[in-house]
Amino acid sequence: xxTLKVPxxxxxxxxxxxxxxxxxxxxxxxxxxxxxAQFEKExxxxxxxxxxxxxxxxxxxxxxxxAALNIGPGDEVITTPLTFCAxxxxxxxxxxxxxxxxxxxxxxxxxxxxxxxxTPRTKAIMPVHMAGLACDMNKIWAIAKxxxxxxxxxxxxxxxxxxxxxxxxxxNPETGDRSNAVVFxxxxxxxLTTGEGGMITTPNQEYAERIRMLSLHGISKDxxxxxxxxxxWRYDILEMGYKYNLTDMQAAIGIAQLAxxxxxxxxxxxxxxxxxxxxxxxxxxxxxxVPEGLSHAWHLYVIEVNSACLRIDRDRVxxxxxxxxxxxxxxxxxxxxxxxxxxxxxRRGQFPDAEERFQGAISLPLFAAMSDEESGRVLxxxxxxxxxxxx
Numbered sequence: 001x002x003t004l005k006v007p008x009x010x011x012x013x014x015x016x017x018x019x020x021x022x023x024x025x026x027x028x029x030x031x032x033x034x035x036x037a038q039f040e041k042e043x044x045x046x047x048x049x050x051x052x053x054x055x056x057x058x059x060x061x062x063x064x065x066x067a068a069l070n071i072g073p074g075d076e077v078i079t080t081p082l083t084f085c086a087x088x089x090x091x092x093x094x095x096x097x098x099x100x101x102x103x104x105x106x107x108x109x110x111x112x113x114x115x116x117x118x119t120p121r122t123k124a125i126m127p128v129h130m131a132g133l134a135c136d137m138n139k140i141w142a143i144a145k146x147x148x149x150x151x152x153x154x155x156x157x158x159x160x161x162x163x164x165x166x167x168x169x170x171x172n173p174e175t176g177d178r179s180n181a182v183v184f185x186x187x188x189x190x191x192l193t194t195g196e197g198g199m200i201t202t203p204n205q206e207y208a209e210r211i212r213m214l215s216l217h218g219i220s221k222d223x224x225x226x227x228x229x230x231x232x233w234r235y236d237i238l239e240m241g242y243k244y245n246l247t248d249m250q251a252a253i254g255i256a257q258l259a260x261x262x263x264x265x266x267x268x269x270x271x272x273x274x275x276x277x278x279x280x281x282x283x284x285x286x287x288x289x290v291p292e293g294l295s296h297a298w299h300l301y302v303i304e305v306n307s308a309c310l311r312i313d314r315d316r317v318x319x320x321x322x323x324x325x326x327x328x329x330x331x332x333x334x335x336x337x338x339x340x341x342x343x344x345x346x347r348r349g350q351f352p353d354a355e356e357r358f359q360g361a362i363s364l365p366l367f368a369a370m371s372d373e374e375s376g377r378v379l380x381x382x383x384x385x386x387x388x389x390x391x
Contacts, residue, residue: 005325006377009189012257012264012368020252027248032216035248039255040199046258047169049182049201051208054246054254055215058156058185058198059086062126064244065152065181065200066094068210075123079154080109081334081346081354083128087154088335096123098344100336102351106291107131107302110353111139118143124150124180131331131363132191132297133290134163141177156185159192160265161297169201178203181211186250191265191299191368192257194250214241264368268298271366271375275301278379283309284386286360300331304360312389314360320389321362324381329363 024035036054044052055061071077073095079087081100091098099122101113107130114125125144127135137153144151155161158168171178186197202208213219218241246254257264272288279287286304290296305314312320318328334354336346348355365378 004322004327006327006365006370006374008327008329008363008365009367010369011188011193012260013253016256016259017253020256021249024248024252029248031247032245033248035255036246036251039246039251039258042255042258043184043199044201046261047167047182047201048173049169049203051202051205053200053202053208053211053215054251055198055200055244056246056250057196057244058154058183058187059090060215060242060244061183061198061200062087062152062154063090063093064211064214064242065183065202065207066090066096066124067214067242068207069124069150069152069180071096071123071150074121076119076121077124077126077152078114078117078122079126080128080130081336081351082107082130082332082357083154083335084156084332085335085338085340086156087126087128088341091126097121098341100346100351102353103130103357104136104353106133106289107357108133108135109140111136111143114140115143118147118149122147122149124152126152126154128154128156129158129161129168130300131288131302132157132161132299133288134158134161134168134294137163137179138172138175138177141172141175141179145177151179153179153182155182156187156190156198157299158297159184159186159190159299160261162295164293171203180204181207186254186257189367191268191297192254192261194246194254194257197246197250197254213238215244217241217243265297267368267370268366269296271370272296272298272301274372274375275364275366275379279303279382282383282386284390285382298366301364301366302331302361303364304357305362307360309391310386310389311391312385314362316389317385318362320385321381324377324384326378326381327365330358330361331363332358334358 104110186194218239
């Protein structure tokens, strides 16, 4: 049992989620069915996307999109080293080669670094909206258009995020630019959760139909309906697909979470604003910056330890916070520092900006259910550490 006074995360689960799950259990339909279809429809409307496909994880969603776009052996996909391993693993799973590009000052993939890594084998760009802050999508779309590349947004952190006034998933209606697909995560710690789960959105009906077919064994359209009154026991296997469907029990939680997603994001914004205000004068820590024209979903609030002002490093700061009852995390260990990806030829020193950010990064507790007292404890602890270990 944790003795932390402030955990890194606590989900916002209430009566609404419980009632939705109970109604689903009482309906007698537990796996993919009408509740999943409802969740897909409502989520598509929420992010202003024409098509949405629910899946059992964001990882599954990214894998499905790559497969649906026929990306495979001989192809290269450019992405960031500052992400969770799933982003790159799915590229390897389809037989393609991940190509890493360094990050910019905001922690997101740097468009200039993307352009420098394009080769005749490049097939797609996979930007990751780090911590809930949108990448510079206008520049990424322009690069993709110039080189005839797919764009697949890893929006694992970005439910509730906006880019230039439009939800992540909507593209930029003012310019007509959109990604080929956007994939969201509903993991337990995310802004909107189903425990485990994800959603793929796409503007392209052909892609949507192929993704849906591949998500459930490659079975012909609306396979789940074969157990309903309007369905048929006959079906056809069109391709070798996967078992990536979301259940109605998970979708029920998602329906309730989606209904209050804006309220939960507003609370995260209020907490982030409090952190910004209270930490602004502390030289010991660098604070996250939101570029003009973007809104932040604040899935994560990441500070960086300023080694010029403290006698202790990032790891020691984390230990000091833990001693004071504060849970933290680090997002992320850059991928090229892991043994697996060094087997692909990557080495320390290749992505200096990602490495520099990692060396100082600490993700503070930030969740919609967080109380003012809890955020106050975090701030008190940081002020204590900044004072005690000042150079």
